[in-house]
Amino acid sequence: MAWRKQRTINVRFIIETKDNTLTGTYCYIAQAGNRIDCPPDDEINIHGIVRNGKAEVVFSSSFGGKNGHARLELNGEQMMWQLTKPPVRGDYYAPLNYILTRHPPATSSVTREFSTMKFTVMITSHCGDFNAPCNDVSYLGVRKSDNSVMALKGKTLQSSAGEVVGAEFVNGNVNYKVDYKPVKLTVNDGGRVLVNQAGQWVN
Incomplete structure (x- = not known):
């Protein structure tokens, strides 16, 4: 338990x-x-x-x-x-x-990992299917330059047709967005873009 x-x-x-x-x-x-x-x-x-x-x-x-x-x-x-x-x-x-x-135990969790020029990120859906809508998604990001870690909780993002297209995570005023197809990490602080990096799925 x-x-x-x-x-x-x-x-x-x-x-x-x-x-x-x-x-x-x-x-x-x-x-x-x-x-x-x-x-x-x-x-x-x-x-x-x-x-x-x-x-x-x-x-x-x-x-x-x-x-x-x-x-x-x-x-x-x-x-x-x-x-x-x-x-x-x-x-x-x-x-x-x-x-x-x-x-309560989740039905299952699915984790996928991607890498950008400066970050390695693991996204975990705790709803049993990585491509299903989910309000319990984890972000674990590691900056390659110094191995500092950021752990966040968030939810999936959906298109107008209901397809899961990514996930969003909020840390104070900073918004972390991960697009799935193609994979990309975007970090915004208000209207200021801090990170905008394309990546590749590792698994």
Whole structure:
């Protein structure tokens, strides 16, 4: 079952319990996408013991932090996280306290990747079909010059005939638009064009 932080979408837990043990994946995106503390391929990075709706867990950070401790507590459809011991021997970005809500599993997610002269971008539709209208689309862009990352949420764009022709993502006053055929990335800040680059689909 996946859990997400209230008011934002940048914390995700996928956990499983068996008997009194808990294992799962912890993923936290901080600093507007510039710090992504997520294990590769959703590897297990949380272990714990469950007693009476509470769990004492040990977790690691993808930035080298090891042996962090936290307490999880269920309260209806919410789960409380409290950091009780920070990870050691590395960096981490887990907050001290936060509240997560249960996120129903999506039917499926489809990701496609494209590359422009300056960026590598992954677009994920969480609606089961990449070419279907969807209000739950993810953008993960990496600038090639310095590997800085931008993670955004958005929705598909449709033609007058109802065909999905791209996706749009908003970050404050900045609008990110991806055209699918042919693929192109356009970034606008108000009326000022910041990026206008054609690309090629990688997959």
